[in-house]
Amino acid sequence: MGGEIAGLMLRVLGISASIAAAMAAAALVMGRGQAALSIGVGAVVAMAGFAVLAGTISGSQGSTGRWRVGLLAGIGMIKLGVIGVVLWWLISRALVGPFSFLAGFSTMVAALIIGGLRAGRARAGTH
Numbered sequence: 070m071g072g073e074i075a076g077l078m079l080r081v082l083g084i085s086a087s088i089a090a091a092m093a094a095a096a097l098v099m100g101r102g103q104a105a106l107s108i109g110v111g112a113v114v115a116m117a118g119f120a121v122l123a124g125t126i127s128g129s130q131g132s133t134g135r136w137r138v139g140l141l142a143g144i145g146m147i148k149l150g151v152i153g154v155v156l157w158w159l160i161s162r163a164l165v166g167p168f169s170f171l172a173g174f175s176t177m178v179a180a181l182i183i184g185g186l187r188a189g190r191a192r193a194g195t196h
Contacts, residue, residue, distance in 0.1 A: 077188055078123045082116055085180035089173050096169070107165035111173025114156055119177055121148040 089112030096105035125145030159165045 075127075077184060078120070080187070081119065081177075081180045081184040084183050085112060085116055085119075085176045088112075088176040088179055092172060092176070101169075103166055104169040107167075107169030108173035108176075110159060110165050111170040112176045113173075114152060114170075115174045115177035118149060118152050119181075121145055121152070 089108055093105040093108045096102075096108060122145065125141050125148075160167055160170065
């Protein structure tokens, strides 16, 4: 993975983990253990999906062969499918609460926005 992409990916994953940890801690303080677990699981599933997509995209950069790009895309889709099956299993068995899970899952969206804004400001030279 390219250095700039890997750095951005690590920053975004760190931001997402920090937000999810704060949300889960708040749920625990309020006595909502199931919600805290659901938030954590949602964040982990979102981070796994992000890592798969980032790896697939960065792996296909600079590839000249169509078969290599297609193979990487196919592997990425299989990995996302596995994540989807795990997600379905967790929610269908009521192991996680859907709203708390969604809150945890949305930490990746917030992290991507924050990471993108920080990267844009760093490029512009206005830290």
